[in-house]
Amino acid sequence: MERNTLYTEKDCSTTGLGCGIQGKVVVIGQDSPDMQLYFCLCGNGAGANPSGSAVFLVSLRTGEFALKTRSEVIGILKPEILLDSAKLQLSQIRPVGALDLKNHEPKYSGYSFLPDGCYASGVWLCTEQEALDYVEMQKPYQHRIMLCDRDDFCVLEMENGRLLHPSGEEMEALQNPQNGGLTMT
CATH class of the missing domain: 2.30.30 (SH3 type barrels.)
Structure with a gap:
């Protein structure tokens, strides 16, 4: 509507x-x-x-x-x-500063879902930072957000702003500089 x-x-x-x-x-x-x-x-x-x-x-x-x-x-x-049609259009926007897809290979795809499960095609994201920036820009507006790697495996999933995968402990370990920082592979 x-x-x-x-x-x-x-x-x-x-x-x-x-x-x-x-x-x-x-x-x-x-x-x-x-x-x-x-x-x-x-x-x-x-x-x-x-x-x-x-x-x-x-x-x-x-x-x-x-x-x-x-x-x-x-x-x-x-x-x-925000109307559902606008949420779907928003889900197609890459983060500010995202690398040019003509010169860089995407590592991830980002998806955002409406409560009824509807979603638009995935958005290519070239770096871990782009993937996290996508989540941050979508989080206030989207019901569910998913990041998948190049093999289409889910590496991050949120619903209503709550992290579902990986767990909070796993995410903290990924972000720990002693473990080499953030890697989502």
């Missing part, structure tokens, strides 16, 4: 220039509700108390890139009101 009313400040968890919007779903002032939701990638207007006004975004309706000004941003959308 699509929304037929405009998003306003009431639909935002945070508004104003004091909040950083990079890596968040934002509401843009528009005259059509289906063109208001974007994921903020970066820009000199994306930080808290920004030094500039440019923000680089991805439409959660079309998947197209857009350049807007910070003054067009109403605020950060409350995660619980």
Whole structure:
């Protein structure tokens, strides 16, 4: 079901220039509700108390890139009101700073699932850091997130922000610098 009313400040968890919007779903002032939701990638207007006004975004309706000004941003959308269609589009966005797939081989694929099990195709991720960044950017918005290695084995799974696999102890051991740091293979 699509929304037929405009998003306003009431639909935002945070508004104003004091909040950083990079890596968040934002509401843009528009005259059509289906063109208001974007994921903020970066820009000199994306930080808290920004030094500039440019923000680089991805439409959660079309998947197209857009350049807007910070003054067009109403605020950060409350995660619980993000529509399923927008969640599926969001699941297709690679993290900021992800390596170019033309020159790097992916090690992982990231998937995000709706509560009914629906999901879009996986997103290629080239490094462990990209994989973890994908999880962090999806976590506030998605019901379930899964990372798989190149052999399609699950290496990480979360549901409603709770880690299911690997266990907390296994994850801590993976992140321990004495064990060589993070490896998800």
